[in-house]
Amino acid sequence: MTKPAMLWGGRFRHPPAPELMRLSRADASFFRLTLYDVDACQTHARELERAGLLQPDERAAICEALAGIAKDHADGKVSPIATDEDVHTFIERLLVERLGALGGKLRAGRSRNDQAANDLKLYLRDGARRLAEEILGLQEALLAQAGRHVETVAPGFTHLQPAQPVSFAHQLLAHAQTLWRDVERLRDWDRRAATSPLGAAALAGSAIALRADLSAAELGYDAPCENSIDAVGSRDHVAEFVFVAAMANVHLSRLAEELFLWSSRQFGWIELHDSYATGSSIMPQKKNADIAELARGRAARLIGDLATTLTMLKGLPFAYNRDLSEDKRAAFDALDSMLVILPPMAGMVATMTVRVDRLLAQSTDGFTLATEVADWLSRRGVPFAEAHEITGALVQACEARGIGLQDLTAADLAAVDPRLEASLMRALTPQAAIAARSGPGGTAPERVREQMARLEARMAEQRAWAQAYTGPRHLPARDARA
Known part of the structure; x- marks a missing residue:
């Protein structure tokens, strides 16, 4: 029969009430930390050997037992019982079952x-x-x-x-x-x-575990x-x-x-x-x-x-x-x-x-090329505030006739403002609008390709960081997920 184990209670005259233990016991999900705790226990065993509390053969026996617990847990052969208050109690119970009094030595110099x-x-x-x-x-x-x-x-959106x-x-x-x-x-x-x-x-x-620097490096x-x-x-x-x-x-x-x-x-x-x-x-x-x-x-x-x-x-x-x-x-x-x-x-x-x-067909809906008109006027010396007003009038004229900016004729442009020349129409295509945004971070195709290349290089750095970790890894690898 498995003997219940507790990591505290020596100064108490009476056992804990069942209600207290139900509240105090770790949630079942917390036992997913078992393998990480085993790693830390093995590291602590080496620390106790450095401190002289464990002989080399004792440390080896504890680490071997811990490795066995880890394997049995991973294989589903051992699992927490109702009296295991937490992952630490669970592991110590199994360690004492397998090693007797030697298993209890591991608790020295540390706390839950x-x-x-x-x-x-x-x-x-x-x-x-x-x-x-x-x-x-x-x-x-x-x-x-x-x-x-x-x-x-594609049409870009704001609001x-x-x-x-x-x-x-x-x-x-x-x-x-x-x-x-x-x-x-x-x-x-x-x-x-x-x-x-x-x-x-x-x-x-701890007055015993004095080489925390070595334990840290091991983990x-x-x-x-x-x-x-x-x-x-x-x-x-x-x-x-x-x-x-x-x-x-x-x-x-x-x-x-x-x-x-x-x-x-x-x-x-x-x-x-x-x-x-x-x-x-x-x-x-x-x-x-x-x-x-x-x-x-x-x-x-x-x-x-x-x-x-x-x-x-x-x-x-x-x-x-x-x-x-x-x-x-x-x-x-x-x-x-x-x-x-x-x-x-x-x-x-x-x-x-x-x-x-569908993206192309919708790319000019809602007069998305209006900014091209204002920019075209600005490049020809028209103050942007005035160019904004002229473009607004042009949009109103299109709305009144139920047409888009790309459907305008030279006569339509001149009727709104004589400075709107026929050459403007070359700028009133979605492709021209995109190509014009060629500054850093812009949507011009050459900038987009450069952005992709930089992002791929940065992602490669991130992948390397993820793969270079030297601490315990017990979560399933990405290519091994169900």
Whole structure:
């Protein structure tokens, strides 16, 4: 029969009430940290050997037993029981079952406080790379579509009203740029998160584990935390991670909104592939962008996770408080949500068919070439304020006749203002309008191609960062996901 194990209670005369234990026991999702805790336990065993508390053969036996626990857990052969209060209790119970009293030696020189902080930090550092890889997958899909549509003319919008023609690739790359910044935020977050809490113990540091620098290096950190109280009592790195995930999901939500519009009958810009769309249980004709809707809905949850994390931290005294156990719920939900959203979003973008004819036909609707008239006049010395008024009068004349600017004749132009010469008509095509925007960041095809090349190079740097991580990696690789 398995003997219940507890990591505290020596000073108590009575056992904890069942109600207390139900409240105190970690949520089942928290046991996903088991493999990270095993890594940290092996590192701590080496620290205890350095401190003289373990002999080399004892350290080897503990590390071998821990490796066996990790394998058995991964294979589903061992799992937490009701009396395992948390992942630390779970592992110590198994270690004592396999090694007897020797298993209990591992607890020296550390606390659940620094263990808990470390486990979640290791998980999130691993998760940051996985999240980056999935974001890059969506960027790759956007880039692939953009590469096919550099010369494709589309209407650009402001205030959801037709504004000016743009390259459709430029529109797609706007979303890719926001995602690039999201990965940069992960990299920047990781720079601050790369300090190890191990050695902080409960709050004051350990009198036994004195080489936290070596333990930190073994687990892929840059250094140990500077302050032991901060190490166990702070969770701003969790709040920041949740913010980065929430910000990325907000960017997905904005892309989702455009995909709804583009795939609607009213726009008709894109056709979703059947494998990335859903139907209706009552209306046989429906083809819905449910993936995008679910992504938009998850953004609300992640914003809530961020609010939960910040509210949890507000007003907490240093150092550790059990309130901090809520950090994992928000962090897990944020990462889980993003890892399930991003692959289908990438698939939807990669497989959609772009209706080039519809984009071109709508590119001049709503007098999107009006700015070309004002710019043409300005280049000929007309003050822009006056050019603006002349162009407005020209639009009014077109509206009165139900025609577009591109339908005007030389006589029509002269009737509005004699300075509007027939040569203006060469500028009144969507292709000419796009080509004219050739400054840095503009929508001219040559600028768009340059933008793509720079973005691809930056993404290569991000991929290299994700792949170069030396800390524990237990999340499934991107190419191994179900």
